[in-house]
Amino acid sequence: MKLTDLFSTTLRKAPADAETASYQWLARGGYIRPSANGDFVTLPLAERSLNKLRARLRYEMETRGGQEIGAYAEIESLAAGDIQSYRDLPKVVFAFERIQKKSHPRLGLFGAAHSPSLDIHVLAASENVLKNYAKSINKMLAGFFDVTKINANQTDCGGYAFITAKGGTPYIRCPQCGYLDTQAFAQRGKKALPAEDALPLEKVATPDAHTIEALANFLDIPKEKTAKAVFMVADEERLVFAILRGDMDMSEAKLMTALGSSVLRPATDQEILDAGAVPGYASPVGIENVLVVVDDLIPNSANLVAGANEAGYHLRNVNYGRDYTAQIVADIALTKTGDACPKCETPLSQVNGVELVGTSPARPLENATFTDENGKGQPIWSASWTLDLGRSLAAVAEKHHDDYGLILPPAVTPYDIHLVWLPGKEINTRGEADDLYMNLTNTGFTVLYDERDARAGEKFTDADLIGCPVRITVGEKALKENCVEIKLRSEKDRALVELDDIANYVVENLE
Numbered sequence: 001m002k003l004t005d006l007f008s009t010t011l012r013k014a015p016a017d018a019e020t021a022s023y024q025w026l027a028r029g030g031y032i033r034p035s036a037n038g039d040f041v042t043l044p045l046a047e048r049s050l051n052k053l054r055a056r057l058r059y060e061m062e063t064r065g066g067q068e069i070g071a072y073a074e075i076e077s078l079a080a081g082d083i084q085s086y087r088d089l090p091k092v093v094f095a096f097e098r099i100q101k102k103s104h105p106r107l108g109l110f111g112a113a114h115s116p117s118l119d120i121h122v123l124a125a126s127e128n129v130l131k132n133y134a135k136s137i138n139k140m141l142a143g144f145f146d147v148t149k150i151n152a153n154q155t156d157c158g159g160y161a162f163i164t165a166k167g168g169t170p171y172i173r174c175p176q177c178g179y180l181d182t183q184a185f186a187q188r189g190k191k192a193l194p195a196e197d198a199l200p201l202e203k204v205a206t207p208d209a210h211t212i213e214a215l216a217n218f219l220d221i222p223k224e225k226t227a228k229a230v231f232m233v234a235d236e237e238r239l240v241f242a243i244l245r246g247d248m249d250m251s252e253a254k255l256m257t258a259l260g261s262s263v264l265r266p267a268t269d270q271e272i273l274d275a276g277a278v279p280g281y282a283s284p285v286g287i288e289n290v291l292v293v294v295d296d297l298i299p300n301s302a303n304l305v306a307g308a309n310e311a312g313y314h315l316r317n318v319n320y321g322r323d324y325t326a327q328i329v330a331d332i333a334l335t336k337t338g339d340a341c342p343k344c345e346t347p348l349s350q351v352n353g354v355e356l357v358g359t360s361p362a363r364p365l366e367n368a369t370f371t372d373e374n375g376k377g378q379p380i381w382s383a384s385w386t387l388d389l390g391r392s393l394a395a396v397a398e399k400h401h402d403d404y405g406l407i408l409p410p411a412v413t414p415y416d417i418h419l420v421w422l423p424g425k426e427i428n429t430r431g432e433a434d435d436l437y438m439n440l441t442n443t444g445f446t447v448l449y450d451e452r453d454a455r456a457g458e459k460f461t462d463a464d465l466i467g468c469p470v471r472i473t474v475g476e477k478a479l480k481e482n483c484v485e486i487k488l489r490s491e492k493d494r495a496l497v498e499l500d501d502i503a504n505y506v507v508e509n510l511e
């Protein structure tokens with residue numbers, strides 16, 4: 001590709017709204033441009049990089065028995081239609097899609113509204129068969145992050161995240177054992193308080209104790225001896241009364257999972273009053289017609305202080321099981337910095353990151369069945385992975401750049417070689433550069449050829465911005481010695497390489 005033919009240009013300045021290094025350098029290198037509605041256009045350079053990744057992944061998937069399908073709506077209906085018998089299983093299908101995401105445009109491709117992705121689905125007759133495929137796919141994903149030189153971390157649920165200050169998603173990480181999960185779903189080691197005999201309920205006046213802090217101060221008890229009440233409305237139809245220990249906050253994501261709901265919002269004071277509760281003093285004791293959900297630590301927490309459902313009063317010695325029960329008991333606590341690691345009890349830290357691979361764990365499909373060897377109908381088991389290629393490209397840029405531009409690994413670069421022609425006074429350097437461009441291309445290298453009549457400094461600046469791993473300069477001084485100058489983007493020094501040795505030199509340095 002001749003640089004004069006390339007659609008995009010480099011930018012001398014990063015877009016003003018770019019908050020991540022990847023946005024700055026991908027925009028300046030001419031890989032991406034912001035577009036309407038929080039989205040991004042991937043320009044030809046980025047599409048070449050993405051296509052290279054897609055080709056590698058297609059090969060890897062086909063090696064594992066995967067078959068490519070086009071964009072689809074639901075794997076369940078596909079499976080229901082085309083899989084009837086145990087003889088049809090297992091099957092591995094994959095699709096290259098553009099998946100809708102929550103948009104954070106200032107983060108660049110980390111926050112694009114739509115992201116090019118690889119979707120993988122494994123369909124099998126049993127959970128055990130799925131497990132073997134999961135191992136194989138995890139190996140493929142680890143290999144992908146290895147070759148793209150993305151420092152991705154596997155999460156507890158089998159996905160992958162890239163940890164970076166501007167990732168946009170809070171994660172919880174254990175500095176000791178490496179446990180990692182999104183903060184929304186991260187677990188924590190939960191320790192119950194020492195067991196106590198249940199004491200009689202006792203109403204106490206607690207004027208102005210509207211918050212857990214004020215209540216604990218007023219009664220001179222630790223926060224973990226109080227019960228925190230949170231009212232939410234699920235799917236705009238169910239009022240939910242969630243109860244946690246007073247020293248914990250609620251994870252809305254965990255509560256939504258426990259409820260199987262897709263929309264959650266805090267209840268208004270009026271909605272709480274309509275349910276017969278008193279905001280700030282709500283009690284699970286005696287409340288009716290409300291869906292009660294308690295954190296799984298609550299049944300092991302005796303003699304808590306909870307609201308009395310009367311303004312200005314609380315109840316001492318509230319005990320789950322004796323005084324009230326819940327329809328759902330589940331882990332709904334938000335994990336924070338300092339909480340104990342669920343695996344090794346080391347204090348956890350909150351970090352920021354971006355999800356590169358999301359997973360749906362092995363599960364039996366509800367509406368897709370097959371007939372087993374005995375002629376009996378059985379649910380098809382399915383597990384899924386989604387690898388975000390747009391974010392992966394951004395993670396590469398985030399990690400592999402310097403103050404002058406991108407430094408792309410060979411597996412990601414749109415072109416192997418950035419060939420620069422410098423005009424000469426005595427030798428026809430242009431003719432030599434044209435010949436070299438053709439020879440390198442015929443040898444199988446991909447070459448971006450800067451044949452512009454521009455200053456050397458401008459050409460080198462652009463080569464640095466675009467970030468191909470190898471830069472070859474055809475200039476008069478080196479040519480007089482039958483050489484070209486080769487500079488690796490990742491290194492400072494330049495080498496004089498004889499014309500006959502160029503191909504070997506490049507091959508050695510593209511590994």
Ligand SMILES: [Zn+2]
Pocket residue numbers: 174175176177178179341342343344345346
């Ligand atoms: Zn740990």
